[in-house]
Amino acid sequence: MTPTQRSHRAELIEQFETRQGVVTALRHQAVDTLILAQIAQSYCVSQHQQGKSLDKIPLLRNLPAFWNSAGRAMKNYLDTLPKDADRMDITDLLKGEDGKV
Numbered sequence: 001m002t003p004t005q006r007s008h009r010a011e012l013i014e015q016f017e018t019r020q021g022v023v024t025a026l027r028h029q030a031v032d033t034l035i036l037a038q039i040a041q042s043y044c045v046s047q048h049q050q051g052k053s054l055d056k057i058p059l060l061r062n063l064p065a066f067w068n069s070a071g072r073a074m075k076n077y078l079d080t081l082p083k084d085a086d087r088m089d090i091t092d093l094l095k096g097e098d099g100k101v
Helices: 003-015 019-049 058-078 083-087 090-094
Strands: none
Touching: 003 019, 019 058
């Protein structure tokens, strides 16, 4: 491992020592995987709008995996929240303590 990787690993270990640290990491994972799924879908749509046939867009075959990962990440995060969370809007669930997604 490089010094940067070792430092990052140590930061993660420290973060995961608390429940709130794990919840924060799960929230970030949910946001990141949702953004990646949106980017992948946007790319596929853009390629199709530029005239590429769907069978010529390789990423399209993997798009369900992106959305499945995003769904699992959101569910994992949701499972850490209080039970009344199922009455909340999904954008409320992804907000941090500062009110930003």
